[in-house]
Amino acid sequence: DKVICMTKAVKEAVKKIAGVEESRIEILPNRVDIKMFSKRECQIFLDEIAERYGHGKFILHVGRKSYQKNLDTLIKALQYLPAEYKAIFLGVGDSAIYEELAKQEKVATRCFFENSVPKDELPYYYSWCDCMCTPSRWEGFGIVFIEAAACECVVVTSDISPMNEYLQDGKNA
Numbered sequence: 644d645k646v647i648c649m650t651k652a653v654k655e656a657v658k659k660i661a662g663v664e665e666s667r668i669e670i671l672p673n674r675v676d677i678k679m680f681s682k683r684e685c686q687i688f689l690d691e692i693a694e695r696y697g698h699g700k701f702i703l704h705v706g707r708k709s710y711q712k713n714l715d716t717l718i719k720a721l722q723y724l725p726a727e728y729k730a731i732f733l734g735v736g737d738s739a740i741y742e743e744l745a746k747q748e749k750v751a752t753r754c755f756f757e758n759s760v761p762k763d764e765l766p767y768y769y770s771w772c773d774c775m776c777t778p779s780r781w782e783g784f785g786i787v788f789i790e791a792a793a794c795e796c797v798v799v800t801s802d803i804s805p806m807n808e809y810l811q812d813g814k815n816a
Contacts, residue, residue, distance in 0.1 A: 646663050647670075648670050649673050649783065649805070650670065650784050652805040654668050673789060674789070680769070680793040680794055681794060682770050683770040683794065692771060696731065699728060699729050700724075700729070702729070702730045702731070702772065703730075703733065703772035704732045705790075708732065708738050708741060708756070709736055710780065712780075717778060721745075721750040722749065722750055730755070730776075731757065732755065732756045732757065733757050733765075734758070734759055766794050774797040774798070774799050775798055779800060779801055788806060800816065
């Protein structure tokens with residue numbers, strides 16, 4: 644009876660590619676559990692983070708280690724930021740090519756590659772970091788963006804659909 648899409652971009656693709664009539668399409672955006680994803684502060688966590696990563700300004704990247712998630716652009720951008728800026732990459736996948744790129748760009752000591760963390764720890768990472776940056780090359784709609792926003796985290800991402808439907812420069816991203 645109805646086709647549910649999370650974004651306008653997906654709606655347009657469903658109309659164009661699948662030929663579904665607009666009257667049959669409803670948009671129901673992604674959402675998160677705000678009981679789980681909200682601003683968190685915990686001194687024990689902050690102490691553990693400082694011990695693991697040191698001090699400075701931290702850019703968090705949450706997502707698979709894949710071409711789509713565009714870790715390479717963030718790694719290359721680090722060279723233009725002051726040395727106090729570091730990037731933490733949380734997500735599954737082979738980090739070897741990204742670790743090599745960080746060495747080539749002379750920012751390896753400022754990059755930390757981790758596999759995914761337990762979901763209940765993510766709100767602490769979002770709340771702690773200086774910004775969450777996932778400059779995706781394309782997305783259906785990355786739920787990490789609204790998780791981060793629910794934790795009052797500054798969100799930096801690509802100005803592409805569908806992220807720019809919900810995240811707007813100077814307003815909420």
